[in-house]
Amino acid sequence: MQVLEQRLRSQDLARKIVEKIHKLAPLAAKRVGQTPIKIMDFCGTHEYTITHYGIRSLMPPEVELVAGPGCPVCITPAYYVDVAIKLSLEGIRVYTYGDAYKLPGSGRRGHDIRSLEEARAAGGDVVVVYSVLDAVRMARRDRKPSLFLAVGFETTAPATASPVVAGMVPENLKILNVHRLTPPIMRYTFATHRDNPIRGVIAPGHVSTIVGAKAWKFVVEEYGIPTVVAGFEPIDVLLAVLEILRQHIEGRPRLVNEYSRAVKWEGNKRAQKLIDECCEVVDAAWRGIGFVPKSGLAFRDKYRHVDAFHEYGIKELTPEEWKYDLPPGCRCAEVTLGIAKPTDCPLFMKVCTPGTPYGPCMVSSEGACAVWARFGGGG
Numbered sequence: 252m253q254v255l256e257q258r259l260r261s262q263d264l265a266r267k268i269v270e271k272i273h274k275l276a277p278l279a280a281k282r283v284g285q286t287p288i289k290i291m292d293f294c295g296t297h298e299y300t301i302t303h304y305g306i307r308s309l310m311p312p313e314v315e316l317v318a319g320p321g322c323p324v325c326i327t328p329a330y331y332v333d334v335a336i337k338l339s340l341e342g343i344r345v346y347t348y349g350d351a352y353k354l355p356g357s358g359r360r361g362h363d364i365r366s367l368e369e370a371r372a373a374g375g376d377v378v379v380v381y382s383v384l385d386a387v388r389m390a391r392r393d394r395k396p397s398l399f400l401a402v403g404f405e406t407t408a409p410a411t412a413s414p415v416v417a418g419m420v421p422e423n424l425k426i427l428n429v430h431r432l433t434p435p436i437m438r439y440t441f442a443t444h445r446d447n448p449i450r451g452v453i454a455p456g457h458v459s460t461i462v463g464a465k466a467w468k469f470v471v472e473e474y475g476i477p478t479v480v481a482g483f484e485p486i487d488v489l490l491a492v493l494e495i496l497r498q499h500i501e502g503r504p505r506l507v508n509e510y511s512r513a514v515k516w517e518g519n520k521r522a523q524k525l526i527d528e529c530c531e532v533v534d535a536a537w538r539g540i541g542f543v544p545k546s547g548l549a550f551r552d553k554y555r556h557v558d559a560f561h562e563y564g565i566k567e568l569t570p571e572e573w574k575y576d577l578p579p580g581c582r583c584a585e586v587t588l589g590i591a592k593p594t595d596c597p598l599f600m601k602v603c604t605p606g607t608p609y610g611p612c613m614v615s616s617e618g619a620c621a622v623w624a625r626f627g628g629g630g
């Protein structure tokens with residue numbers, strides 16, 4: 252394993268791949284008829300690898316690496332944060348992942364408390380946990396009426412589903428299920444870029460461990476976009492770019508699983524079954540973007556007893572009621588969809604910094620603005 256890791260960070264190997272990328276890029280751009288060739292990553296950790304290792308600066312002018320919707324916390328609508336803040340101040344204990352602790356709400360629901368962190372400072376009952384199982388354990392022990400804010404993509408949804416299906420959730424704990432699905436937002440993103448199309452996809456590695464490489468077949472079959480499921484080492488990302496260019500030169504888009512050491516074609520069937528047993532797929536809101544068809548999960552009727560919407564009488568968002576929910580001036584929706592770079596936002600590293608995040612993309616370690624703030628993403 253150590254030998255593999257060394258190889259995946261080998262500077263010699265990286266140099267050779269970069270040389271090949273430079274050699275193939277002009278021909279690939281000519282074949283595609285688009286310069287630069289836009290390649291999008293759909294995972295916050297890929298964006299971290301690209302920025303942390305300066306991969307963007309190694310690309311030839313014919314290749315543009317663009318960050319896509321890879322941060323589940325960034326796209327969680329402000330409404331659910333507002334709901335959690337309100338309940339925490341009313342005596343309901345709110346369990347949250349650390350990433351969502353500082354996530355700003357809308358700040359427009361009758362109080363000026365903008366995050367669960369601020370709610371806690373104001374006397375709200377908020378506890379940061381590493382997993383839903385921590386919340387289950389603590390709720391059992393403390394017997395307080397409580398709520399777990401379940402955010403995340405397909406990667407974390409099985410962890411939420413597992414104690415629900417196993418009947419482990421105590422009666423005093425309810426779950427606010429706001430999980431979101433990645434293939435629908437990928438389709439939405441492609442449509443957003445119609446005039447200047449995405450020509451290559453680096454498919455999300457973590458999500459693919461659950462949904463399987465097969466989940467991205469539609470990208471090739473319906474959109475004709477070369478797609479590579481990639482790991483998170485610099486060599487993984489460079490190989491993905493090289494493969495996409497090769498496919499363009501051959502004129503034969505394919506789905507390639509470069510991350511076969513972790514991702515199977517079929518994915519994790521047990522995890523998929525858990526999600527399916529527990530949840531149904533519903534139309535769902537994305538922060539700053541609005542409703543995306545069939546992009547969210549909701550508990551099936553037989554699990555209503557754990558559903559915070561039902562048990563705490565929380566009204567679910569509807570397309571009619573959803574309001575644009577980014578703070579004034581924040582360009583997170585455009586950043587999320589790869590239409591703008593974090594540095595295009597006038598607030599970047601001025602009003603909005605990792606220490607004082609103003610918009611949601613600066614909060615989570617997977618948010619593009621937070622990644623660019625830490626490592627610089629240009630190049």
Ligand code: SF4
Nearest residue numbers: 581582596603610620
């Ligand atoms: Fe939003 Fe801050 Fe990013 Fe600007 S820098 S888009 S305000 S998160």
